[in-house]
Amino acid sequence: MISHSRRHCVVELQALPSRIGQIRRIVSAQLRHWQLDPLIDRAALGVTELLGNVHRHAQPDKTCVVEIELRLGRLTVSVIDSDPRLPVLRPVQAGPLETSGRGLALVEALSEAWGVRERSDGPGKVVWFSLTAAPAPVAPTLPVSIAAKPVPEPARTVVVAVDPVTAPVALPVPSPVAVRPG
Numbered sequence: 754m755i756s757h758s759r760r761h762c763v764v765e766l767q768a769l770p771s772r773i774g775q776i777r778r779i780v781s782a783q784l785r786h787w788q789l790d791p792l793i794d795r796a797a798l799g800v801t802e803l804l805g806n807v808h809r810h811a812q813p814d815k816t817c818v819v820e821i822e823l824r825l826g827r828l829t830v831s832v833i834d835s836d837p838r839l840p841v842l843r844p845v846q847a848g849p850l851e852t853s854g855r856g857l858a859l860v861e862a863l864s865e866a867w868g869v870r871e872r873s874d875g876p877g878k879v880v881w882f883s884l885t886a887a888p889a890p891v892a893p894t895l896p897v898s899i900a901a902k903p904v905p906e907p908a909r910t911v912v913v914a915v916d917p918v919t920a921p922v923a924l925p926v927p928s929p930v931a932v933r934p935g
Contacts, residue, residue: 760787760823768807768815768834776819777801780830787823792884795863796821796830799882802856803832806880811836823886831881839869839878 762783766772777797784793800819807817817834842857860867864882871878 762821764819766817766819768804768811768817770808773801773804773808776804780819780821783821784828789823789828789886792828792886795884796828799860799863800830800832802859803830803880803882806840806856807832807834807836810838810840812838826886827883828886829881829883831879833872833877833879835872835875835877837871837876837878839871840880 762779764776764779766776777800780800781793781797784790784796804817804819808815811817811834814835817832820829820831820833822829822831840857842861857867860880860882865885867880867882869878869880
């Protein structure tokens, strides 16, 4: 289910690898709609990391909700799941080839603030991060000057047969004239 209000978007999903790319596109499209293009990359990366954590760690199921909200110049991205275990930020001591364990550290690095809280409406938790929101710069419109120069109407010509034996003669006509056969 996807629901939208002017500055609020909620998506419920199963945090499966095939769905994470779809959620990235939804978040990107919503931020583009809100004219927050400068935040797209960071928000999409952050939500990917949080959904990856739900996929790897959440118990008993992978059902979660992604919520993005723009309020008072601040974009907040939240991932809500039913696993009551709260994640802990681990110091990044992994080797250069390590492929996991950096999700929350990455969220911390890309956001202005982040946190975790227990759900108030049942078991589970909310992991969120926020970014300062500034609308995408709009390119200034430059005035366009158009120089209009009147162009004289071309002279019209009418072909009149003067004598059937001689060739036809072309005479200039200054304005539209109705010629009757005669």
